């Protein structure tokens with residue numbers, strides 16, 4: 001059977017996701033503090049047979065631009081107002097039956113026992129539909145919120161993250177699947193199948209067992225979005241789902257081939273890691289209508305908003321440079337991979353800092369797909385057949401409308417072409433992704 005595309009939605013528990021124009025768009029609901037806002041999004045994604053929706057998350061209000069939060073708050077950029085996604089995912093699970101739900105949690109600011117317990121609980125309550133987007137966080141603003149003067153260095157963050165995954169894996173494995181007996185006249189559980197783990201590591205010590213019995217997937221599906229070599233090695237060792245942002249087919253293909261090769265080199269089956277490039281679609285009854293939708297959206301994006309978020313993502317203050325000059329060759333921290341893409345585009349298209357800010361506000365450098373349902377299906381097929389992807393992240397221009405349009409117009413076209421599922425056949429997120437049962441690896 002032909003390989004099917006996996007589909008996923010990008011979310012933040014906020015009125016701004018990748019698009020900074022989104023909350024200003026008249027078609028976007030701003031009811032982001034209400035459960036029904038997310039339930040509408042979840043139903044739209046499930047109507048399109050998406051594998052999952054995942055919530056990105058950052059643990060601080062951006063304040064790198066001008067070293068002050070005021071402009072970020074007034075412009076309403078990414079991460080200024082964001083609910084805790086783990087609770088939001090539960091209200092989405094209650095409104096759906098199949099949709100997978102991914103939640104971001106940082107290995108730099110949480111403890112393994114807390115994370116293992118939370119995700120095992122969520123996996124039970126969602127009947128096996130949960131995933132964890134593993135991030136190491138990359139801004140001093142986040143460190144300051146957890147009592148640290150500055151964030152850990154890149155290499156240390158990943159050393160800590162590797163041990164974090166080892167410790168959580170041991171905790172998730174501490175209850176064997178058939179340990180719980182609930183014999184009203186006999187034993188509650190089989191003590192021979194519940195294990196103390198006694199993890200003693202450089203960063204963590206945790207005794208276990210977990211207080212949560214083995215969950216349907218035994219652990220959350222693991223997501224990640226590394227772009228550095230170290231980040232990609234981490235993904236090759238642990239991840240089952242990887243996101244990327246790259247506007248060019250060549251860049252996406254190179255990333256795909258590199259990560260599959262690293263996964264094989266890490267002793268895993270390359271099919272067990274699914275790579276998802278990200279796009280913002282503008283669907284229209286005609287191409288002209290779609291182009292008008294795109295132009296209307298992009299006109300709402302203001303350059304300063306983009307530069308405020310770029311400054312937070314790459315941990316560098318861009319407020320100190322003249323707006324109408326080209327991007328300076330500066331050393332940045334944070335998400336160096338995304339800055340490489342920003343620099344590449346700026347040089348290639350001869351952008352000023354103001355132009356780059358506007359582009360960043362339009363969707364954090366995500367490529368935009370524009371056209372009729374047939375034309376967008378063509379573009380996705382071309383990318384899929386060019387060894388760039390196992391699936392695609394759909395990010396919104398307005399919510400829930402972008403997901404509604406994609407599910408109601410593009411998905412039926414992809415189904416007609418036999419490129420996406422006609423129905424959900426499994427119950428867990430692992431089933432949707434075609435992943436086998438979990439084999440714990442503590443090394």
Ligand SMILES: Cc1cc2nc3c(=O)[nH]c(=O)nc-3n(C[C@H](O)[C@H](O)[C@H](O)COP(=O)(O)O)c2cc1C
Nearest residue numbers: 056057104135137225226227228231243244245335
């Ligand atoms: C699509 C996508 C989503 C991401 N989501 C988050 C997030 O929710 N929180 C976060 O702190 N970092 C997020 N990141 C940043 C990555 O976790 C990672 O730090 C970044 O890609 C830099 O890669 P590196 O860690 O290999 O240097 C995301 C990156 C991408 C491409």
